Amino acid sequence: MSQPPIQQITVLGSTGSIGISTLDVIARHPDRYRVYALTAHTSKEALLDQCLAHRPRVAVLDQETDALWLRQALDDAGQATEVLAGGEALCQVAREASVDTVMAAIVGAAGLLPALAAVQAGKRVLLANKEALVLSGALFMQAVERSGATLLPIDSEHNAIYQCLPKEHRGGLGKYGVKQLLLTASGGPFRTWSAADIASATPDQACAHPNWSMGRKISVDSATLMNKGLELIEACWLFDTTPEQIQVVVHPQSVIHSMAAYVDGSVIAQLGNPDMRTPIAYGLAWPERIEAGVETLDLFQIARLDFETADEVRFPCLRLARESIQKGGAAPAILNAANEIAVAAFLEETIAFNAIAEIVAHVLSLPYDGDADSIENVLAADQWAREQAAQFVEQR
Ligand SMILES: NC(=O)C1=CN([C@@H]2O[C@H](COP(=O)(O)OP(=O)(O)OC[C@H]3O[C@@H](n4cnc5c(N)ncnc54)[C@H](OP(=O)(O)O)[C@@H]3O)[C@@H](O)[C@H]2O)C=CC1
Numbered sequence: 001m002s003q004p005p006i007q008q009i010t011v012l013g014s015t016g017s018i019g020i021s022t023l024d025v026i027a028r029h030p031d032r033y034r035v036y037a038l039t040a041h042t043s044k045e046a047l048l049d050q051c052l053a054h055r056p057r058v059a060v061l062d063q064e065t066d067a068l069w070l071r072q073a074l075d076d077a078g079q080a081t082e083v084l085a086g087g088e089a090l091c092q093v094a095r096e097a098s099v100d101t102v103m104a105a106i107v108g109a110a111g112l113l114p115a116l117a118a119v120q121a122g123k124r125v126l127l128a129n130k131e132a133l134v135l136s137g138a139l140f141m142q143a144v145e146r147s148g149a150t151l152l153p154i155d156s157e158h159n160a161i162y163q164c165l166p167k168e169h170r171g172g173l174g175k176y177g178v179k180q181l182l183l184t185a186s187g188g189p190f191r192t193w194s195a196a197d198i199a200s201a202t203p204d205q206a207c208a209h210p211n212w213s214m215g216r217k218i219s220v221d222s223a224t225l226m227n228k229g230l231e232l233i234e235a236c237w238l239f240d241t242t243p244e245q246i247q248v249v250v251h252p253q254s255v256i257h258s259m260a261a262y263v264d265g266s267v268i269a270q271l272g273n274p275d276m277r278t279p280i281a282y283g284l285a286w287p288e289r290i291e292a293g294v295e296t297l298d299l300f301q302i303a304r305l306d307f308e309t310a311d312e313v314r315f316p317c318l319r320l321a322r323e324s325i326q327k328g329g330a331a332p333a334i335l336n337a338a339n340e341i342a343v344a345a346f347l348e349e350t351i352a353f354n355a356i357a358e359i360v361a362h363v364l365s366l367p368y369d370g371d372a373d374s375i376e377n378v379l380a381a382d383q384w385a386r387e388q389a390a391q392f393v394e395q396r
């Protein structure tokens with residue numbers, strides 16, 4: 001059998017949790033994948049180690065002073081990686097002609113423009129950065145249609161749903177007999193906690209996810225259930241559904257990664273150990289399958305699978321997210337931006353855990369008359385919501 005040509009990969013956010021797992025999968029298949037570019041925000045030492053191990057053509061950091069340091073360190077090591085700095089450099093390595101696949105794994109709204117650049121250049125885009133779709137779902141999906149980019153969801157639930165759907169599912173699930181999407185949620189570290197205990201939760205407690213090892217922002221989102229809210233919005237755009245067609249199912253074991261329910265009564269699920277290398281390998285190799293370093297699920301060891309409804313009283317962020325997509329326009333971008341500011345303040349121990357939902361609710365309640373019909377307008381809404389949230393944090 002002939003070997004497929006080697007794919008050139010850009011990993012945006014390579015020093016993060018998804019970035020590290022992506023490089024792990026890539027390193028298992030040197031006959032298939034080569035790293036074109038690696039990017040980080042400030043983690044210059046980690047990026048240096050990754051450059052030495054994966055020998056990319058380009059590395060990107062946010063600040064020129066950090067780039068200068070990395071250039072010198074790579075030069076000392078005799079390595080010819082070009083080092084760039086800044087937001088435009090992220091877009092450049094995402095759209096570079098020789099790149100086949102872009103892993104979009106920057107956290108937060110900062111990941112939007114480089115992910116969009118990859119889409120507009122028609123790449124295979126492995127989308128971990130769910131915030132890009134929350135901010136600008138309609139515009140993002142239109143860009144995918146126009147460019148012919150191949151968009152593969154990496155978020156574990158969306159990757160699972162993608163695996164459970166017929167291949168040509170865009171344009172409405174109804175015509176393929178899909179009735180409902182069942183979006184699983186672990187329930188987070190506070191699933192069984194009382195409201196009083198949740199109110200005094202610390203950042204380290206919030207980041208101690210029961211099943212997944214992830215970056216701190218998404219870990220806090222899992223604890224508030226905002227992650228599930230963002231994922232509900234993400235699913236609406238990826239699978240062309242309404243929020244009413246998506247049911248959140250709390251499943252504490254995180255073994256079923258999500259499901260599609262069909263009109264004939266069939267429910268198709270994707271199962272596996274909670275390890276992001278599975279969806280990452282799926283995205284890299286699709287439509288083929290490759291080894292990912294993940295053990296096959298041992299059902300006898302799992303023994304049982306539980307299901308519960310989500311408690312939107314203790315965890316109001318899920319409701320806020322659902323209401324924002326129902327409202328439409330700039331509301332999801334405002335929700336996301338307020339949440340990013342609130343989560344950062346919680347992680348800095350400036351505000352209490354419950355204040356995250358309060359801040360998001362407050363910013364969403366303020367009048368905003370801007371649109372979300374262009375990327376410029378989406379970014380204006382994002383900026384406005386950040387300012388409102390920061391003011392609210394300061395006044396507390
Ligand atoms: N972790 C997981 O298992 C999952 C993550 N996701 C999504 O994937 C994305 C990444 O998550 P995760 O890997 O956990 O996040 P991490 O915080 O672990 O990593 C984030 C990466 O983005 C870089 N980065 C952060 N801020 C900026 C910025 N302003 N500009 C450029 N680069 C930046 C970081 O660089 P530096 O190291 O220098 O800070 C790092 O490389 C998120 O959108 C998350 O919701 C989705 C499903 C599962």
Ligand SMILES: CC(=O)[C@@H](O)[C@H](O)COP(=O)(O)O
Binds near residue numbers: 155157228
């Ligand atoms: C691994 C992944 O996709 C995360 O988004 C995960 O889903 C977080 O778990 P919960 O939000 O369900 O707690």
Ligand SMILES: [Mn+2]
Binds near residue numbers: 155156157231
């Ligand atoms: Mn997820």
